[in-house]
Amino acid sequence: MSALDINNLQNSFQEAFNLSGSPGAVSTSPTQSFMNSLPQRLSAAKQQKVLKPFSTGDIKILLLENVNETAISIFKQQGYQVEFHKSSLPEEELIEKIKDVHAIGVRSKTKLTKKVLEHAKNLVCIGCFCIGTNQVDLDFAANKGIAVFNSPFSNSRSVAELLIAQVITLARQVGDRSIELHTGTWNKVSARCWEVRGKTLGIIGYGHIGSQVSVLAEAMGMHVIYYDIVTVMALGTSKQVPTLDELLNKADFVTLHVPETPETKNMLSAPQFAAMKDGAYVINLSRGTVVDIPSLIQAMKVNKIAGAAIDVYPNEPAKNGAGSFNDDLNKWTSELVSLPNIILTPHIGGSTEEAQSAIGIEVGNALTKYINEGNSVGSVNFPEVSLRSLDLDQENTVRVLYIHQNVPGVLKTVNNILSNHNIEKQFSDSNGDIAYLMADISQVNQSDIKNIYDELNQTSSKISIRLLY
Ligand SMILES: NC(=O)C1=CN([C@@H]2O[C@H](COP(=O)(O)OP(=O)(O)OC[C@H]3O[C@@H](n4cnc5c(N)ncnc54)[C@H](O)[C@@H]3O)[C@@H](O)[C@H]2O)C=CC1
Numbered sequence: 001m002s003a004l005d006i007n008n009l010q011n012s013f014q015e016a017f018n019l020s021g022s023p024g025a026v027s028t029s030p031t032q033s034f035m036n037s038l039p040q041r042l043s044a045a046k047q048q049k050v051l052k053p054f055s056t057g058d059i060k061i062l063l064l065e066n067v068n069e070t071a072i073s074i075f076k077q078q079g080y081q082v083e084f085h086k087s088s089l090p091e092e093e094l095i096e097k098i099k100d101v102h103a104i105g106v107r108s109k110t111k112l113t114k115k116v117l118e119h120a121k122n123l124v125c126i127g128c129f130c131i132g133t134n135q136v137d138l139d140f141a142a143n144k145g146i147a148v149f150n151s152p153f154s155n156s157r158s159v160a161e162l163l164i165a166q167v168i169t170l171a172r173q174v175g176d177r178s179i180e181l182h183t184g185t186w187n188k189v190s191a192r193c194w195e196v197r198g199k200t201l202g203i204i205g206y207g208h209i210g211s212q213v214s215v216l217a218e219a220m221g222m223h224v225i226y227y228d229i230v231t232v233m234a235l236g237t238s239k240q241v242p243t244l245d246e247l248l249n250k251a252d253f254v255t256l257h258v259p260e261t262p263e264t265k266n267m268l269s270a271p272q273f274a275a276m277k278d279g280a281y282v283i284n285l286s287r288g289t290v291v292d293i294p295s296l297i298q299a300m301k302v303n304k305i306a307g308a309a310i311d312v313y314p315n316e317p318a319k320n321g322a323g324s325f326n327d328d329l330n331k332w333t334s335e336l337v338s339l340p341n342i343i344l345t346p347h348i349g350g351s352t353e354e355a356q357s358a359i360g361i362e363v364g365n366a367l368t369k370y371i372n373e374g375n376s377v378g379s380v381n382f383p384e385v386s387l388r389s390l391d392l393d394q395e396n397t398v399r400v401l402y403i404h405q406n407v408p409g410v411l412k413t414v415n416n417i418l419s420n421h422n423i424e425k426q427f428s429d430s431n432g433d434i435a436y437l438m439a440d441i442s443q444v445n446q447s448d449i450k451n452i453y454d455e456l457n458q459t460s461s462k463i464s465i466r467l468l469y
Protein backbone atom coordinates (compact mmCIF):
# COMPACT_ATOMS: atom_id res chain seq x y z
CA MET A 1 0.00 0.00 0.00
CA SER A 2 1.46 3.37 -0.93
CA ALA A 3 1.47 6.35 1.39
CA LEU A 4 -1.44 7.81 -0.53
CA ASP A 5 -3.42 4.60 -0.42
CA ILE A 6 -3.10 4.83 3.32
CA ASN A 7 -5.62 7.63 3.18
CA ASN A 8 -8.20 5.06 2.28
CA LEU A 9 -7.51 2.77 5.18
CA GLN A 10 -10.05 4.42 7.36
CA ASN A 11 -12.22 1.50 8.28
CA SER A 12 -9.96 0.44 10.99
CA PHE A 13 -10.23 -0.11 14.64
CA GLN A 14 -7.57 0.24 17.21
CA GLU A 15 -7.77 -0.38 20.89
CA ALA A 16 -4.10 0.54 21.32
CA PHE A 17 -5.01 4.13 20.47
CA ASN A 18 -7.10 4.06 23.61
CA LEU A 19 -9.69 6.47 22.37
CA SER A 20 -12.45 5.03 24.43
CA GLY A 21 -11.00 3.67 27.65
CA SER A 22 -11.36 -0.01 28.40
CA PRO A 23 -13.12 -2.14 25.84
CA GLY A 24 -16.82 -2.82 26.15
CA ALA A 25 -19.46 -4.01 23.74
CA VAL A 26 -18.83 -3.22 20.11
CA SER A 27 -21.72 -1.18 18.83
CA THR A 28 -20.59 0.54 15.66
CA SER A 29 -20.47 -1.01 12.25
CA PRO A 30 -17.13 -0.56 10.53
CA THR A 31 -18.52 0.57 7.21
CA GLN A 32 -20.96 3.04 8.66
CA SER A 33 -18.59 4.45 11.24
CA PHE A 34 -16.16 6.17 8.90
CA MET A 35 -19.02 8.09 7.39
CA ASN A 36 -19.98 9.48 10.77
CA SER A 37 -18.49 12.78 11.79
CA LEU A 38 -15.51 12.54 14.11
CA PRO A 39 -17.09 14.48 17.01
CA GLN A 40 -20.15 12.23 16.81
CA ARG A 41 -18.07 9.11 16.89
CA LEU A 42 -15.89 10.35 19.71
CA SER A 43 -18.74 11.33 21.88
CA ALA A 44 -20.53 8.05 21.24
CA ALA A 45 -17.40 6.17 22.08
CA LYS A 46 -16.87 8.04 25.31
CA GLN A 47 -20.41 7.54 26.52
CA GLN A 48 -20.63 3.86 25.70
CA LYS A 49 -17.00 2.94 26.39
CA VAL A 50 -16.98 0.92 23.22
CA LEU A 51 -14.24 -0.30 21.00
CA LYS A 52 -14.63 1.82 17.96
CA PRO A 53 -13.18 2.08 14.49
CA PHE A 54 -10.05 4.15 14.29
CA SER A 55 -10.03 7.32 12.26
CA THR A 56 -6.78 9.01 11.25
CA GLY A 57 -8.35 12.23 12.52
CA ASP A 58 -8.03 10.91 16.06
CA ILE A 59 -4.27 10.46 15.86
CA LYS A 60 -2.20 12.99 17.77
CA ILE A 61 1.38 13.67 16.78
CA LEU A 62 3.81 15.82 18.73
CA LEU A 63 6.65 17.23 16.62
CA LEU A 64 9.63 18.86 18.35
CA GLU A 65 12.92 20.47 17.27
CA ASN A 66 11.67 22.11 14.09
CA VAL A 67 10.98 18.88 12.21
CA ASN A 68 10.69 19.76 8.52
CA GLU A 69 7.44 20.93 6.97
CA THR A 70 7.51 17.98 4.53
CA ALA A 71 6.65 15.75 7.49
CA ILE A 72 3.96 18.10 8.76
CA SER A 73 2.34 18.07 5.37
CA ILE A 74 2.35 14.24 5.21
CA PHE A 75 0.71 14.04 8.63
CA LYS A 76 -1.84 16.72 7.82
CA GLN A 77 -2.76 14.92 4.59
CA GLN A 78 -3.62 11.94 6.75
CA GLY A 79 -5.84 14.13 8.89
CA TYR A 80 -3.70 13.59 11.99
CA GLN A 81 -3.70 16.26 14.71
CA VAL A 82 -0.23 17.82 14.69
CA GLU A 83 1.33 19.83 17.52
CA PHE A 84 4.57 21.47 16.37
CA HIS A 85 7.37 23.06 18.43
CA LYS A 86 10.53 24.68 17.05
CA SER A 87 12.69 23.61 19.98
CA SER A 88 12.90 20.62 22.32
CA LEU A 89 10.88 20.78 25.56
CA PRO A 90 12.00 20.75 29.20
CA GLU A 91 11.61 17.27 30.67
CA GLU A 92 8.52 18.05 32.82
CA GLU A 93 6.69 19.56 29.86
CA LEU A 94 7.69 16.65 27.65
CA ILE A 95 6.34 14.19 30.22
CA GLU A 96 3.03 16.06 30.31
CA LYS A 97 2.68 16.16 26.54
CA ILE A 98 3.80 12.60 25.82
CA LYS A 99 1.00 11.18 28.00
CA ASP A 100 -1.57 11.86 25.36
CA VAL A 101 0.04 11.43 21.94
CA HIS A 102 0.17 8.43 19.59
CA ALA A 103 3.41 9.42 17.89
CA ILE A 104 6.28 11.79 18.61
CA GLY A 105 8.87 13.20 16.23
CA VAL A 106 12.23 14.43 17.57
CA ARG A 107 15.74 15.19 16.32
CA SER A 108 19.01 14.66 18.17
CA LYS A 109 18.32 16.85 21.21
CA THR A 110 15.21 15.42 22.87
CA LYS A 111 16.00 12.61 25.27
CA LEU A 112 13.27 9.96 25.27
CA THR A 113 14.44 8.13 28.36
CA LYS A 114 12.72 5.38 30.33
CA LYS A 115 11.53 8.06 32.77
CA VAL A 116 9.85 10.00 29.96
CA LEU A 117 8.50 6.98 28.06
CA GLU A 118 6.95 5.50 31.19
CA HIS A 119 4.37 8.29 31.00
CA ALA A 120 3.42 7.55 27.39
CA LYS A 121 0.05 5.85 27.59
CA ASN A 122 -0.95 5.88 23.92
CA LEU A 123 2.39 6.10 22.14
CA VAL A 124 2.76 3.57 19.32
CA CYS A 125 5.78 4.98 17.51
CA ILE A 126 8.68 7.43 17.67
CA GLY A 127 10.27 9.15 14.70
CA CYS A 128 13.90 10.27 14.99
CA PHE A 129 14.09 12.80 12.18
CA CYS A 130 17.86 12.31 11.98
CA ILE A 131 20.42 9.48 11.80
CA GLY A 132 21.31 9.03 15.47
CA THR A 133 18.94 7.13 17.77
CA ASN A 134 21.09 7.34 20.92
CA GLN A 135 18.65 9.89 22.37
CA VAL A 136 15.95 7.19 22.71
CA ASP A 137 15.93 4.27 25.14
CA LEU A 138 15.39 1.79 22.32
CA ASP A 139 15.09 -1.33 24.48
CA PHE A 140 12.61 0.20 26.85
CA ALA A 141 10.56 1.46 23.91
CA ALA A 142 10.53 -2.00 22.29
CA ASN A 143 9.45 -3.62 25.53
CA LYS A 144 6.60 -1.16 25.72
CA GLY A 145 5.56 -2.00 22.15
CA ILE A 146 6.74 1.34 20.75
CA ALA A 147 8.44 1.15 17.35
CA VAL A 148 11.26 3.63 16.63
CA PHE A 149 12.15 4.84 13.14
CA ASN A 150 14.97 7.06 11.85
CA SER A 151 16.41 8.28 8.59
CA PRO A 152 19.62 6.29 8.15
CA PHE A 153 21.31 8.27 5.37
CA SER A 154 19.30 11.30 4.21
CA ASN A 155 21.77 13.76 5.76
CA SER A 156 25.01 11.78 5.23
CA ARG A 157 26.07 13.80 2.21
CA SER A 158 25.49 17.08 4.05
CA VAL A 159 27.77 15.95 6.88
CA ALA A 160 30.44 14.73 4.46
CA GLU A 161 30.45 18.03 2.56
CA LEU A 162 30.81 20.02 5.80
CA LEU A 163 33.72 17.83 6.80
CA ILE A 164 35.53 18.62 3.55
CA ALA A 165 34.96 22.33 4.14
CA GLN A 166 36.36 22.00 7.65
CA VAL A 167 39.50 20.15 6.49
CA ILE A 168 40.43 23.01 4.17
CA THR A 169 39.33 25.69 6.63
CA LEU A 170 41.61 24.25 9.32
CA ALA A 171 44.54 23.65 6.97
CA ARG A 172 44.43 27.30 5.87
CA GLN A 173 43.44 28.84 9.24
CA VAL A 174 40.50 30.45 7.47
CA GLY A 175 38.47 30.82 10.67
CA ASP A 176 41.13 32.90 12.39
CA ARG A 177 41.79 35.09 9.34
CA SER A 178 38.07 35.75 9.04
CA ILE A 179 37.66 36.64 12.72
CA GLU A 180 40.69 38.97 12.50
CA LEU A 181 39.40 40.80 9.44
CA HIS A 182 35.93 41.13 10.95
CA THR A 183 37.63 43.14 13.66
CA GLY A 184 39.77 45.20 11.23
CA THR A 185 43.08 43.26 11.36
CA TRP A 186 44.81 42.45 8.04
CA ASN A 187 47.02 39.40 8.70
CA LYS A 188 48.32 37.87 5.48
CA VAL A 189 50.30 34.74 6.46
CA SER A 190 51.38 31.46 4.92
CA ALA A 191 53.25 29.97 7.88
CA ARG A 192 51.71 26.64 8.92
CA CYS A 193 49.05 26.92 6.20
CA TRP A 194 48.90 23.86 3.97
CA GLU A 195 47.33 22.35 0.86
CA VAL A 196 45.33 19.23 1.65
CA ARG A 197 46.51 17.43 -1.51
CA GLY A 198 48.82 14.56 -0.53
CA LYS A 199 47.90 14.71 3.16
CA THR A 200 46.44 11.72 5.01
CA LEU A 201 42.88 11.73 6.27
CA GLY A 202 42.14 9.22 9.03
CA ILE A 203 38.44 8.31 9.26
CA ILE A 204 37.19 6.67 12.44
CA GLY A 205 33.93 4.86 11.58
CA TYR A 206 33.60 3.95 7.90
CA GLY A 207 29.81 3.78 7.64
CA HIS A 208 27.46 5.87 5.54
CA ILE A 209 29.16 9.17 6.35
CA GLY A 210 32.75 7.96 6.73
CA SER A 211 32.72 6.21 3.35
CA GLN A 212 31.19 9.27 1.62
CA VAL A 213 33.91 11.42 3.18
CA SER A 214 36.49 8.96 1.83
CA VAL A 215 35.30 9.42 -1.77
CA LEU A 216 35.25 13.22 -1.56
CA ALA A 217 38.66 13.41 0.14
CA GLU A 218 40.32 11.21 -2.48
CA ALA A 219 38.89 13.44 -5.20
CA MET A 220 40.97 16.26 -3.66
CA GLY A 221 44.12 14.13 -3.78
CA MET A 222 44.14 13.10 -0.11
CA HIS A 223 45.29 9.66 1.05
CA VAL A 224 42.57 7.96 3.10
CA ILE A 225 42.97 5.44 5.89
CA TYR A 226 40.17 4.32 8.16
CA TYR A 227 39.52 2.39 11.34
CA ASP A 228 36.26 0.55 12.06
CA ILE A 229 35.24 -2.26 14.42
CA VAL A 230 33.99 -4.26 11.46
CA THR A 231 35.77 -5.04 8.22
CA VAL A 232 34.37 -2.70 5.61
CA MET A 233 35.00 -2.63 1.87
CA ALA A 234 37.51 0.09 0.99
CA LEU A 235 36.33 2.65 -1.55
CA GLY A 236 38.80 4.01 -4.11
CA THR A 237 42.36 3.52 -2.90
CA SER A 238 41.55 3.98 0.80
CA LYS A 239 42.88 1.42 3.28
CA GLN A 240 41.47 0.01 6.48
CA VAL A 241 43.98 -0.05 9.33
CA PRO A 242 43.76 -2.69 12.07
CA THR A 243 44.05 -0.42 15.12
CA LEU A 244 43.00 3.03 16.20
CA ASP A 245 46.60 3.71 17.23
CA GLU A 246 47.87 3.04 13.72
CA LEU A 247 45.37 5.53 12.34
CA LEU A 248 46.33 8.14 14.92
CA ASN A 249 50.06 7.65 14.20
CA LYS A 250 49.63 8.15 10.46
CA ALA A 251 46.86 10.70 9.90
CA ASP A 252 47.31 14.44 9.37
CA PHE A 253 43.56 14.93 9.85
CA VAL A 254 41.49 12.70 12.14
CA THR A 255 37.72 12.73 11.66
CA LEU A 256 35.12 10.84 13.70
CA HIS A 257 31.98 9.26 12.23
CA VAL A 258 30.95 6.73 14.88
CA PRO A 259 27.65 6.51 16.77
CA GLU A 260 27.31 7.34 20.47
CA THR A 261 27.81 4.06 22.32
CA PRO A 262 29.52 3.10 25.59
CA GLU A 263 32.55 2.03 23.49
CA THR A 264 32.89 5.37 21.69
CA LYS A 265 32.70 7.48 24.87
CA ASN A 266 35.90 9.57 25.12
CA MET A 267 37.35 7.62 22.20
CA LEU A 268 39.75 10.53 21.72
CA SER A 269 41.21 11.53 25.07
CA ALA A 270 44.72 12.39 26.37
CA PRO A 271 46.46 9.10 25.32
CA GLN A 272 44.96 9.27 21.83
CA PHE A 273 45.98 12.91 21.34
CA ALA A 274 49.48 11.94 22.47
CA ALA A 275 49.54 9.17 19.84
CA MET A 276 48.72 11.62 17.03
CA LYS A 277 51.27 13.31 14.77
CA ASP A 278 52.52 16.69 15.94
CA GLY A 279 50.44 19.37 14.29
CA ALA A 280 47.55 17.06 13.38
CA TYR A 281 43.96 18.29 13.14
CA VAL A 282 40.83 16.81 14.79
CA ILE A 283 37.27 17.04 13.53
CA ASN A 284 34.21 15.80 15.40
CA LEU A 285 30.88 15.73 13.60
CA SER A 286 29.65 12.59 15.39
CA ARG A 287 28.49 12.98 19.01
CA GLY A 288 29.67 15.19 21.87
CA THR A 289 30.54 12.23 24.08
CA VAL A 290 33.15 10.87 21.67
CA VAL A 291 35.88 13.48 22.24
CA ASP A 292 37.08 14.44 25.71
CA ILE A 293 37.13 18.19 25.23
CA PRO A 294 39.29 19.16 28.26
CA SER A 295 42.01 16.82 26.89
CA LEU A 296 41.63 18.38 23.45
CA ILE A 297 42.02 21.85 24.95
CA GLN A 298 45.19 20.70 26.68
CA ALA A 299 46.61 19.14 23.47
CA MET A 300 45.92 22.37 21.57
CA LYS A 301 47.49 24.55 24.23
CA VAL A 302 50.80 22.67 23.88
CA ASN A 303 50.53 22.84 20.05
CA LYS A 304 50.28 19.07 19.73
CA ILE A 305 47.03 19.59 17.82
CA ALA A 306 47.15 22.42 15.27
CA GLY A 307 43.43 22.91 14.93
CA ALA A 308 40.04 21.39 15.55
CA ALA A 309 36.49 21.59 14.25
CA ILE A 310 33.71 20.68 16.66
CA ASP A 311 30.04 20.42 15.69
CA VAL A 312 28.68 18.38 18.61
CA TYR A 313 28.96 18.82 22.39
CA PRO A 314 28.21 16.78 25.52
CA ASN A 315 25.52 19.34 26.41
CA GLU A 316 23.80 21.31 23.69
CA PRO A 317 21.35 24.20 24.20
CA ALA A 318 17.66 23.34 23.83
CA LYS A 319 17.01 26.20 21.45
CA ASN A 320 18.68 28.86 19.33
CA GLY A 321 19.61 32.17 20.90
CA ALA A 322 22.40 34.43 22.08
CA GLY A 323 24.26 33.47 25.25
CA SER A 324 23.08 29.86 25.36
CA PHE A 325 26.51 28.30 24.72
CA ASN A 326 28.33 29.09 27.95
CA ASP A 327 30.15 27.61 30.93
CA ASP A 328 26.89 26.76 32.71
CA LEU A 329 26.28 24.22 29.96
CA ASN A 330 29.82 22.92 29.45
CA LYS A 331 32.40 23.93 32.06
CA TRP A 332 35.16 24.47 29.50
CA THR A 333 33.25 26.55 26.92
CA SER A 334 35.04 29.86 27.50
CA GLU A 335 38.44 28.16 27.32
CA LEU A 336 37.49 26.37 24.10
CA VAL A 337 36.32 29.51 22.29
CA SER A 338 39.55 31.35 23.11
CA LEU A 339 41.83 28.82 21.34
CA PRO A 340 43.34 29.63 17.93
CA ASN A 341 42.28 27.72 14.80
CA ILE A 342 39.17 26.14 16.21
CA ILE A 343 35.96 26.02 14.21
CA LEU A 344 32.85 25.71 16.37
CA THR A 345 29.49 25.01 14.76
CA PRO A 346 26.12 24.47 16.50
CA HIS A 347 25.40 20.86 15.47
CA ILE A 348 24.66 21.75 11.85
CA GLY A 349 26.25 18.73 10.15
CA GLY A 350 22.91 17.51 8.83
CA SER A 351 21.25 20.91 8.62
CA THR A 352 20.69 21.57 4.93
CA GLU A 353 17.44 22.16 3.09
CA GLU A 354 17.97 18.99 1.04
CA ALA A 355 18.65 16.77 4.02
CA GLN A 356 15.86 18.09 6.23
CA SER A 357 13.28 17.91 3.47
CA ALA A 358 14.28 14.31 2.58
CA ILE A 359 14.29 13.26 6.25
CA GLY A 360 10.81 14.73 6.76
CA ILE A 361 9.46 12.69 3.87
CA GLU A 362 11.25 9.48 4.82
CA VAL A 363 10.37 9.42 8.52
CA GLY A 364 6.94 10.97 7.93
CA ASN A 365 6.04 8.13 5.57
CA ALA A 366 7.52 5.48 7.86
CA LEU A 367 5.42 6.66 10.83
CA THR A 368 2.31 6.90 8.67
CA LYS A 369 2.73 3.38 7.34
CA TYR A 370 3.23 2.07 10.84
CA ILE A 371 0.26 3.92 12.31
CA ASN A 372 -2.14 3.13 9.48
CA GLU A 373 -0.98 -0.31 8.37
CA GLY A 374 1.30 -1.72 11.07
CA ASN A 375 4.20 -1.87 8.58
CA SER A 376 7.40 -1.74 10.67
CA VAL A 377 9.96 -1.89 7.85
CA GLY A 378 12.86 0.44 8.71
CA SER A 379 12.30 0.30 12.47
CA VAL A 380 15.54 0.33 14.48
CA ASN A 381 14.23 -1.48 17.57
CA PHE A 382 11.51 -3.75 16.24
CA PRO A 383 11.20 -6.80 14.01
CA GLU A 384 10.59 -5.57 10.47
CA VAL A 385 7.20 -6.88 9.40
CA SER A 386 4.94 -5.92 6.53
CA LEU A 387 2.02 -7.35 4.60
CA ARG A 388 0.62 -6.11 1.34
CA SER A 389 -2.32 -3.80 1.77
CA LEU A 390 -5.47 -4.81 3.53
CA ASP A 391 -8.04 -5.80 0.91
CA LEU A 392 -10.71 -3.19 1.46
CA ASP A 393 -12.99 -4.69 -1.14
CA GLN A 394 -13.23 -7.82 0.90
CA GLU A 395 -15.98 -7.58 3.48
CA ASN A 396 -15.25 -8.37 7.11
CA THR A 397 -11.49 -8.46 6.91
CA VAL A 398 -9.46 -7.43 9.94
CA ARG A 399 -5.72 -6.84 10.29
CA VAL A 400 -4.31 -8.12 13.57
CA LEU A 401 -1.13 -6.47 14.86
CA TYR A 402 0.17 -8.42 17.83
CA ILE A 403 3.43 -7.41 19.53
CA HIS A 404 4.61 -9.96 22.04
CA GLN A 405 7.51 -11.38 24.02
CA ASN A 406 9.63 -13.71 21.95
CA VAL A 407 8.91 -16.97 23.82
CA PRO A 408 7.87 -20.44 22.63
CA GLY A 409 4.23 -21.30 22.04
CA VAL A 410 2.86 -17.85 21.23
CA LEU A 411 2.02 -18.48 17.59
CA LYS A 412 0.13 -21.64 18.53
CA THR A 413 -1.98 -19.72 21.05
CA VAL A 414 -2.61 -16.78 18.74
CA ASN A 415 -3.49 -18.91 15.73
CA ASN A 416 -5.83 -20.89 17.88
CA ILE A 417 -7.64 -17.65 18.73
CA LEU A 418 -7.76 -16.69 15.05
CA SER A 419 -8.65 -20.19 13.85
CA ASN A 420 -12.40 -19.64 13.42
CA HIS A 421 -11.61 -17.19 10.66
CA ASN A 422 -9.80 -17.44 7.39
CA ILE A 423 -6.18 -16.34 7.76
CA GLU A 424 -5.61 -14.65 4.41
CA LYS A 425 -1.99 -13.79 5.06
CA GLN A 426 0.33 -13.77 8.02
CA PHE A 427 3.88 -12.74 8.79
CA SER A 428 5.83 -12.90 11.99
CA ASP A 429 9.38 -11.98 12.92
CA SER A 430 11.43 -11.42 16.04
CA ASN A 431 14.24 -9.11 17.15
CA GLY A 432 15.81 -10.13 20.44
CA ASP A 433 13.13 -10.30 23.12
CA ILE A 434 10.42 -8.75 20.96
CA ALA A 435 8.34 -10.43 18.28
CA TYR A 436 5.67 -9.03 16.01
CA LEU A 437 2.90 -10.90 14.26
CA MET A 438 0.77 -9.41 11.54
CA ALA A 439 -2.20 -11.28 10.12
CA ASP A 440 -5.11 -10.42 7.85
CA ILE A 441 -8.13 -12.48 8.72
CA SER A 442 -11.41 -12.60 6.81
CA GLN A 443 -14.94 -13.71 7.61
CA VAL A 444 -14.95 -11.71 10.81
CA ASN A 445 -18.31 -10.47 12.04
CA GLN A 446 -18.65 -7.30 14.02
CA SER A 447 -19.33 -9.28 17.18
CA ASP A 448 -16.18 -11.39 16.64
CA ILE A 449 -13.92 -8.38 16.82
CA LYS A 450 -14.31 -7.78 20.50
CA ASN A 451 -13.88 -11.48 21.27
CA ILE A 452 -10.69 -11.65 19.26
CA TYR A 453 -9.40 -8.59 21.04
CA ASP A 454 -10.32 -9.90 24.48
CA GLU A 455 -8.76 -13.29 23.88
CA LEU A 456 -5.53 -11.83 22.51
CA ASN A 457 -5.46 -9.40 25.40
CA GLN A 458 -5.47 -12.28 27.88
CA THR A 459 -2.45 -14.02 26.36
CA SER A 460 0.44 -13.91 28.80
CA SER A 461 3.14 -12.82 26.35
CA LYS A 462 1.19 -9.93 24.84
CA ILE A 463 2.91 -6.53 24.79
CA SER A 464 0.38 -4.65 22.70
CA ILE A 465 -2.42 -5.29 20.24
CA ARG A 466 -3.97 -3.28 17.47
CA LEU A 467 -6.80 -4.42 15.24
CA LEU A 468 -7.31 -2.53 11.99
CA TYR A 469 -10.38 -2.80 9.80
N1 LIG B 1 26.72 16.39 13.22
C1 LIG B 1 25.60 16.00 12.69
O1 LIG B 1 24.72 16.80 12.42
C2 LIG B 1 25.38 14.56 12.41
C3 LIG B 1 25.97 13.59 13.17
N2 LIG B 1 25.76 12.26 12.90
C4 LIG B 1 26.44 11.26 13.71
O2 LIG B 1 27.28 10.50 12.87
C5 LIG B 1 27.21 9.15 13.28
C6 LIG B 1 27.63 8.23 12.15
O3 LIG B 1 26.66 8.26 11.13
P1 LIG B 1 26.64 7.17 9.96
O4 LIG B 1 27.91 7.18 9.20
O5 LIG B 1 25.40 7.37 9.22
O6 LIG B 1 26.54 5.83 10.82
P2 LIG B 1 26.81 4.36 10.31
O7 LIG B 1 26.12 3.48 11.27
O8 LIG B 1 26.53 4.22 8.86
O9 LIG B 1 28.39 4.19 10.51
C7 LIG B 1 29.02 4.17 11.76
C8 LIG B 1 30.29 3.33 11.63
O10 LIG B 1 30.96 3.39 12.87
C9 LIG B 1 31.46 2.10 13.15
N3 LIG B 1 31.71 1.97 14.59
C10 LIG B 1 30.80 1.80 15.58
N4 LIG B 1 31.41 1.73 16.77
C11 LIG B 1 32.74 1.87 16.52
C12 LIG B 1 33.88 1.86 17.35
N5 LIG B 1 33.79 1.71 18.68
N6 LIG B 1 35.09 2.00 16.75
C13 LIG B 1 35.21 2.15 15.41
N7 LIG B 1 34.13 2.15 14.58
C14 LIG B 1 32.92 2.02 15.13
C15 LIG B 1 30.40 1.17 12.64
O11 LIG B 1 30.88 -0.14 12.44
C16 LIG B 1 29.99 1.86 11.35
O12 LIG B 1 30.74 1.42 10.24
C17 LIG B 1 25.74 9.00 13.72
O13 LIG B 1 25.58 7.92 14.60
C18 LIG B 1 25.47 10.31 14.38
O14 LIG B 1 25.77 10.22 15.75
C19 LIG B 1 24.96 11.89 11.86
C20 LIG B 1 24.35 12.82 11.08
C21 LIG B 1 24.46 14.23 11.32
Ligand SMILES: O=C(O)C(=O)COP(=O)(O)O
Binds near residue numbers: 133348349350
Ligand atom coordinates in the same frame (compact mmCIF):
# COMPACT_ATOMS: atom_id res chain seq x y z
O1 LIG C 1 21.30 12.93 12.16
C1 LIG C 1 21.90 13.01 13.23
O2 LIG C 1 22.20 12.03 13.94
C2 LIG C 1 22.32 14.32 13.70
O3 LIG C 1 23.17 14.43 14.56
C3 LIG C 1 21.64 15.50 13.18
O4 LIG C 1 20.84 15.88 14.24
P1 LIG C 1 19.79 17.08 14.14
O5 LIG C 1 18.66 16.58 13.29
O6 LIG C 1 20.48 18.22 13.49
O7 LIG C 1 19.39 17.33 15.54
